[in-house]
Amino acid sequence: MKRRDFLKKAGIGAAAATTATAVNAPFVQARPKVRWKMVTTWPPKLPYLQDAAVYMAKLVEQMSGGQFKIRVYAAGELVPALQTFAAVREGSTIQAGSSVAYYQAGKAPAAQWFAAVPFGLNSLGMSAWFNSGGGLELWEETYAPFGVIPRPGGSTGVQMGGWFNKKIETIDDFKGLKMRIPGLGGKVVSKAGGTVTLVPGGEIFTNMERGVIDATEWVGPLHDKIMGFYKVAKYYYYPGWHEPGAFVEYIFNRKAVEKLPAEYRAILDAACAQAGAWTTQGFNASNGQALRDLIFKKKVKLMRFPDPVLAQLKVYAKETLAEIAAKDKQAKKVNDSYQKFSAIVGTWGEISEKPYYNAIADKHPLSG
């Protein structure tokens, strides 16, 4: 388009177009002032989670030239941790949130697939499913009845199996075990005979300390170290079979988004993508050092779940997914897409990631 045509189309008279300033000034002034509030599931300052929500808001502010501002509140500051989705859905004063989709399982069972699937995709696989395998469309469809729009918010990578005060030597050791574990992983532990509780991050330490629970999973070495679980638990188990590529979600009230100019919607998308990438990279960059600190400075006892235990948990996981899918139409649709995509990505992983990891297996020994 020639410059003159553009100006004509934009309804700007020739007289106003004599200098660049004159052309640009009305455009800048036309950007509306928008003020939003975002609530999160995270304790204050939690790195790459609460910090990422704050970073996302800062990006929005910068990209909009200061016109679109989102004020971020940690868990409990405006609403309790697990009320994030409900607050965004209601939307009268809170337009945005940062949470994890498995916390919405009670309202929408299918939501759990967008957070973490036991023995499912890792973070690379989840990203690929969201962006190139129809996963994000299904996520939007799952939240549409609630008037909420989701965006992936970055991944923790493979989590740790959790903190235990009882040893897990056989699958029977889950019987009667009181464990804090959310999402599909929690349902698998229930199937193994455990008693599952769902308390938000800020309450786990006290529950472990008082023996209200025998075990808890949280995230990975960096976050677990900050929470101080090594002070109240004997064993630190791996791998995090229950959350192999857990994703954070950014959620937005649909009506609030629809009121935004297209430019601001694009800014929101770009900010979510950038903050999400920062989250994924931050976890990957920090967990190795944090794990070394836990083992060598805090003298944490690292334990691997025995293979027969993992094998049985995998059987329970498969049953769990099938049972939920049989009861909920949207969960079935999402699970079908997820499994189909997993098979395709897995085929490639079998000859790319897997033999590569095996080939470098002795390159990074865990020693002081």
Ligand code: CA
């Ligand atoms: Ca977790």
